[in-house]
Amino acid sequence: MKDDNKDDGISAAPMIFAPKSEGEFEKLSTAFEASFLKRKKSLPTLSGETLSHKIFDISELLNEGAQAIVDDTFTKCFKSTPQEYWNWNLYLFPMWCIGVPIRYLFLFPCRLAVLIIGFFMFFVAFTLVHFSLKDGPKRRRMERSLTEFLCAVFVASWTGVIRYHGTRPSNRMSSANKVFVANHTSMIDFIILQQVCGHAVIMQKHSGWVGLMQGTIMESIGCIQFNRTEAKDRATVAARLKEHVASRDKNPLLIFPEGTCVNNEYCVMFKKGAFDLGATVYPIAIKYNKIFVDAYWNSKRQSFSQHLLRLMTSWAVMCDVWYLDPQDKLPEESSAAFAERVQKMICDKAGIKVVPWDGMLKYYRPRPNLTEKRREEFAKNVSAMLDESESLSPKA
Structure with a gap:
């Protein structure tokens, strides 16, 4: 002093x-x-x-x-919701005790077996298709169908109870001049949507077995990878987005405008990149029921493998998905205002709160x-x- x-x-x-x-x-x-x-x-x-x-x-x-x-x-946007315990009285607690060995010693081994067998079948079929057929519409259709099968295997390994509402997208629909946007809670959002219709998604690069799949399978269905820490990737992604939206032969584009996983109670600011392409936007609202397990993935605290283990040892993963009416940008509407309007539609349907924060702030x-x-x-x-x-x- x-x-x-x-x-x-x-x-x-x-x-x-x-x-x-x-x-x-x-x-x-x-x-x-x-x-x-x-x-x-x-x-x-x-x-x-x-x-x-x-x-x-x-x-x-x-x-x-x-x-x-x-x-x-x-x-609050990035904190897991405390679980509400249901085994709080004398007659429920014994039932919970009986349920623990059932989940870990019976259901989990069965689910793991389903996942391993499904992975094996997928990789054998994908390898044959990828290396025996020439690059073209037929090979891309088969590879897309195989990724849908693999995602269905993942959902089965959680005993997923997924309820879809509204008009589902079809693989027969042209992907030109359209983009699907959804709120983001976990990487399993993509899996749940992919089992219905093959999408090409924009995704952060990961390491480990997830990165291996990104570099082989996801690239084959037109997914766009980026690294949020590298500024040069932003310009590359923007150019690839416009190219993808203009093409009729590629899979429909799926974007999570929040750019990061949020706990399904809040919705952070939507990035305007998806709304600045001049394309029709198809909003998708995703809401998880946390009665058995919280599907939020906090990537700073657990790996994706640990996240999957938590899902596979729960009773079930329950989720509602709403496919909302397509939206076009109004004549005098800015891209930011368009993003806010679509965000409000998604949040109102899913029952989550809108907050004005940029989700990328959690990385800085x-x-x-x-x-x-x-x-x-x-x-x-x-x-x-x-x-x-x-x-x-x-x-x-």
């Missing part, structure tokens, strides 16, 4: 919010408390209007900080100098109000 700091601690206010050691924290706290008690004696002598004004001034400052802690809707942390600058601003405001309060108090 500098030697020219005053004894009342006011000049040290910017440091009150960021003490460097426990001793410094105690010293600053003692100085600030003494300064506050000194000024408190003068407050009753102020007029009611002035006192009220000061109280509300500092209340606004405190309210901003409290709101950031209590009403942090950004953090503010620089330390920005945090320190904000602390200094708070400290200056408090210091100015205390100095003004002292100047208004009657002199002894």
Whole structure:
């Protein structure tokens, strides 16, 4: 601490919010408390209007900080919903105990066997089709059908109970000048939609066995991969999107405009790239029932393999999917306004809340100098109000 700091601690206010050691924290706290008690004696002598004004001034400052802690809707978007326990009484608890070995010792091995056998059948058939047929419409149709089969195997391995509402897309429909958009909770969103109709999806590059599948199978059905940390990928993806939408021979394009997985209770800002292609947008609303398992995938806390294991050891994965009416951009409507309109349609149907946050913020942390600058601003405001309060108090 500098030697020219005053004894009342006011000049040290910017440091009150960021003490460097426990001793410094105690010293600053003692100085600030003494300064506050000194000024408190003068407050009753102020007029009611002035006192009220000061109280509300500092209340606004405190309210901003409290709101950031209590009403942090950004953090809520990426937290798993606490599970509601149903085995809370004497006759349900024994049933739950019986159900645990059934799920882990009977259902899980059966589901794992279904997944392994399905994978084996898929890879044998896919290899034969991919290397025995020339690149053309026939091979692409067969590869798309095989990916739909593999996705159906995945859904069966969770005992998925999926209810589809509305007019489902068909593989016979032309994919030109149309794009499907949906809210995003997990990578299984793609699997659930893919088993109905083969889509080409925009996806983040992954490592491990998921990355291996992306590099072989997903590329063959026209999926577009990107790395969100590389700026050059953005221009490449934008160009490929326009090329894909203009083609009649490629699979229908599926985009998750949020760009990241959200917990199915909130919906973060839609990126406008999907709405700036001049194509008809087909909204899809996805809502998971969390009675047996929360389908939200928090990629920072668990791998996709762990996520699948959690799904496969639950009783079932329950989900509703709504295919909504296609939407076109209005004559004087901006791409951002178009994105907001479609987002509201999806959220209203799925019963989830819209928040104005950019989901990509969860991958970045503010620089330390920005945090320190904000602390200094708070400290200056408090210091100015205390100095003004002292100047208004009657002199002894």
